[in-house]
Amino acid sequence: MEIDRGCDYDWEKEVEEFEKTKAGVKGLVDSGITKVPKFFIHTAERLINRGSTRDGLQVQIPVIDFQGIERGGNRRMEIIDEIRKASQTWGFFQMVNHGVPMSVMDAILESTRRFHEQPKEAKMDLYSSDGRRNVRFYTINGNFRKSDVASWRDAFSCTFMDGVVDPEVIPPVCRTGRDFLQQIECMKSEYLTCLYYPACPEPDKTSGTVKHSDPTILTVLVQDDCGGLQIHYDNNWVDVPPIPGALIANVGDLLQLITNDKFKSVEHRVLARSTGTRVSAACFFYPSSDRMLKPYGPIKELLSEDNPAIYREVSYIEFVTHYQKNVRESHSASALSHFKKGC
Numbered sequence: 001m002e003i004d005r006g007c008d009y010d011w012e013k014e015v016e017e018f019e020k021t022k023a024g025v026k027g028l029v030d031s032g033i034t035k036v037p038k039f040f041i042h043t044a045e046r047l048i049n050r051g052s053t054r055d056g057l058q059v060q061i062p063v064i065d066f067q068g069i070e071r072g073g074n075r076r077m078e079i080i081d082e083i084r085k086a087s088q089t090w091g092f093f094q095m096v097n098h099g100v101p102m103s104v105m106d107a108i109l110e111s112t113r114r115f116h117e118q119p120k121e122a123k124m125d126l127y128s129s130d131g132r133r134n135v136r137f138y139t140i141n142g143n144f145r146k147s148d149v150a151s152w153r154d155a156f157s158c159t160f161m162d163g164v165v166d167p168e169v170i171p172p173v174c175r176t177g178r179d180f181l182q183q184i185e186c187m188k189s190e191y192l193t194c195l196y197y198p199a200c201p202e203p204d205k206t207s208g209t210v211k212h213s214d215p216t217i218l219t220v221l222v223q224d225d226c227g228g229l230q231i232h233y234d235n236n237w238v239d240v241p242p243i244p245g246a247l248i249a250n251v252g253d254l255l256q257l258i259t260n261d262k263f264k265s266v267e268h269r270v271l272a273r274s275t276g277t278r279v280s281a282a283c284f285f286y287p288s289s290d291r292m293l294k295p296y297g298p299i300k301e302l303l304s305e306d307n308p309a310i311y312r313e314v315s316y317i318e319f320v321t322h323y324q325k326n327v328r329e330s331h332s333a334s335a336l337s338h339f340k341k342g343c
Contacts, residue, residue, distance in 0.1 A: 011146050015039055022127035023120045024139045024154035029198045040150045040206040059238045061231065062086040063246070067097040091251040091264035092231050094243055102245050105222045108194070108281045114173045115156050116196035126171070131324070134159040135170060142324055151209045152272045156194040190283050197228065197270060197278035208270035208278065213334050215323040216252040216284040223248065226278040232267040253336050254286070254319060257311045260298035265334070287316045311339050
């Protein structure tokens with residue numbers, strides 16, 4: 001359902017004027033606005049159930065302690081089993097004692113804050129909604145339609161295709177992001193997004209990040225202590241509370257596909273807030289360039305007569321293209337449903 005914005009409302013003009021400023025959401029806040037632009041506003045139906053409790057009880061997502069994993073043996077198998085259970089039931093879990101130094105985590109959050117809090121003129125040349133650019137600053141990401149709702153946040157992103165990006169194109173203030181990636185690197189291609197959520201004058205009308213699932217294989221996130229991240233679990237929105245020194249991992253859509261729904265990619269969102277500023281950095285993992293056209297389907301070892309393949313084989317290029325055209329920044333179903341057999 002689209003929002004009733006009035007017969008005199010010029011949607012294209014408002015979006016165009018916002019994009020022309022190249023200042024992002026922080027530019028709106030700095031200008032002193034007291035009303036949220038209409039293309040950020042959700043319908044009432046989409047903003048219900050903002051709470052974080054179920055039946056009056058706080059719900060806790062799994063926290064996995066990696067202490068002792070380097071010893072191998074039983075301890076390593078215990079940790080692997082905890083990851084498997086969390087991926088099956090929650091699709092999200094927090095990791096502590098994971099080996100990434102606190103100094104590196106603090107540095108990526110601080111560089112995120114420093115980048116976004118620079119004067120507008122220092123960031124304008126990087127501003128672009130074009131996802132083909134390897135290094136960019138944006139609020140609206142890609143194709144934006146009247147039925148879409150913008151997220152109340154700004155982002156700075158770097159694409160490390162096959163682990164490579166020209167360091168000279170990364171602003172000096174953000175180069176600690178490479179140190180963070182090197183600490184958590186587990187695949188050849190990564191997409192690092194440094195997110196900035198300024199205070200919102202009308203937080204009940206919008207979201208810091210609209211609800212979505214990730215179309216990639218795996219996401220690893222570091223967040224500050226402000227809170228606001230929630231996942232959709234058992235028909236409720238559940239807080240992912242900040243834990244000092246923790247990293248957050250979540251299953252992506254493509255991993256759910258290749259595990260034949262054994263692991264769950266769940267919807268998540270970030271709430272807008274009336275005070276304070278949230279910062280976080282998310283690293284999205286996906287196939288390397290030489291595997292972009294490789295067909296991915298459910299792992300054969302997981303299949304049987306009682307557990308047949310739910311999905312057809314699909315390349316990552318086809319998968320993510322469908323997501324970008326039909327799912328991202330909208331409120332439609334997950335990309336996964338399109339690739340079910342018989343669809």
